[in-house]
Every structure is written in structure tokens, then in C-alpha cells.
Amino acid sequence: MFSRISRYRKLPDLVTVDAQGRSLTSKDLRLLPDVVGTFQHTVEEGERLDHLAFKYYQQPRKWWRIADANPAFLSPLALLSQDPVATVRFRLTVAGGGDPPWAAAGQSLSQRLGFEGFLFEDEVRIVALPQTIGGQQVTVHVEVHDYAVRVTYNQLNVSLPELAALIASTGFEVTRPEVLGQVGQRITIPPDVVG
Numbered sequence: 021m022f023s024r025i026s027r028y029r030k031l032p033d034l035v036t037v038d039a040q041g042r043s044l045t046s047k048d049l050r051l052l053p054d055v056v057g058t059f060q061h062t063v064e065e066g067e068r069l070d071h072l073a074f075k076y077y078q079q080p081r082k083w084w085r086i087a088d089a090n091p092a093f094l095s096p097l098a099l100l101s102q103d104p105v106a107t108v109r110f111r112l113t114v115a116g117g118g119d120p121p122w123a124a125a126g127q128s129l130s131q132r133l134g135f136e137g138f139l140f141e142d143e144v145r146i147v148a149l150p151q152t153i154g155g156q157q158v159t160v161h162v163e164v165h166d167y168a169v170r171v172t173y174n175q176l177n178v179s180l181p182e183l184a185a186l187i188a189s190t191g192f193e194v195t196r197p198e199v200l201g202q203v204g205q206r207i208t209i210p211p212d213v214v215g
Contacts (some may be wrong), residue, residue, distance in 0.1 A: 027084050056090040057210035065203050071078040089210040104176045105136060108197040110184065112167040115193050120167055124190035131185060136175025153197045165190075170200065 022029040022067070031047045038044055061072065069083035114120050122140050127133050143166040151160045171183055184194045 055210045057089050059207040059209045060206040061209050063203055063205050076209050085210055089208040105174050106199045107172045110197050111195040112192045115191050121191040123185050128186045134174040136172040137169040146151045176194050
């Protein structure tokens with residue numbers, strides 16, 4: 021029995037026969053509907069979908085309308101940065117200078133259970149440095165590399181300190197990670213329509 025606001029209420033029943041010959045009744049698969057909305061909400065730290073549903077619909081059990089309107093996220097928990105799979109960004113420097121050990125870091129990460137993927141970043145900046153050479157004041161332009169790595173991982177299998185240690189073991193110096201989540205991002209709030 022489903023409540024009148026349940027998204028499963030109108031789905032047809034499906035009867036299947038299991039290996040023992042028993043008939044089992046369930047609901048058919050619910051396909052994600054086309055949902056549009058022009059109102060945008062900026063996600064704040066600590067928000068939950070049921071809180072947002074109460075705020076916009078006065079009914080916390082309608083959280084799934086917001087989840088349906090934001091299909092880029094695999095689960096309602098991911099929508100509010102609480103999914104077990106997370107992405108962080110480590111700023112890196114090369115210990116002792118020299119070339120960055122990208123291949124070693126990639127290999128070290130990819131062998132760890134819970135590792136999902138990575139993206140290395142190398143941003144180049146030109147910095148103007150005033151110098152005195154032979155009594156003359158000159159400006160020297162220096163190329164500076166800002167290295168970073170974005171790591172997607174399963175928090176149930178590996179911790180941030182373990183990831184940092186893996187990266188550091190390859191010759192990088194690792195800073196405190198920046199968690200890349202949805203706080204500050206805009207999500208769609210669809211209209212409260214029955215259906």
C-alpha cells in the first residue's frame with residue numbers, strides 16, 4: 021500500500037515466478053520522468069533533500085521530486101555531497117624540485133581498493149619578479165607550475181589520509197585536500213505537480 025503522494029502508487033503491478041515456482045508481485049520499474057523547473061536553489065552546508073522538500077512543498081516526503089529534477093547525480097545522497105563516492109583535490113608540489121612523478125602517482129592510486137579515478141592538473145602561470153642585475157633593476161618573467169590531482173574514491177574503502185600517503189610516497193608533497201561537493205552549486209527545484 022502506497023501513500024497518495026508516493027511516486028510508486030500509479031505504477032502497474034508486475035508478477036514474476038521465482039525458481040521455486042512461486043508467483044511474486046511487485047511494482048514495475050519506475051522510469052525517470054522528464055522534469056523541468058526554472059527555480060534554482062543554492063545548496064548550503066548541512067542541507068538535506070527532505071528539508072528542501074519541506075521548504076518548497078511543505079511536505080518532506082516529496083524529496084524525490086528534487087532528486088528527479090537533478091539526474092546528473094546518481095543518488096539523493098550525492099546531490100547533497102553525502103554519497104560514499106567523493107571527489108577531492110590535492111594541491112601538489114614536487115619534493116626537491118624536478119619533474120612531477122605523474123605515472124608513479126597514477127599507478128600507486130590505481131592499485132588501492134576504493135580508488136575510482138583521477139585527473140592530474142598542471143596550470144602554468146607567468147610571474148614577474150623584480151631583480152637587481154649588475155646594479156640595474158629588471159623584471160624577470162618566471163614560469164610557475166601549479167600542480168594538483170582530483171581523486172574520486174569510495175569513502176567506505178579508503179580514507180583521505182591513506183590517499184595522501186599514497187600520493188606522497190611517489191615523490192609529491194601533498195597539501196590538505198579540498199573536498200569538491202555540491203555546497204554552493206545550484207540545483208533545480210521543480211514545480212509541485214501531481215503525477
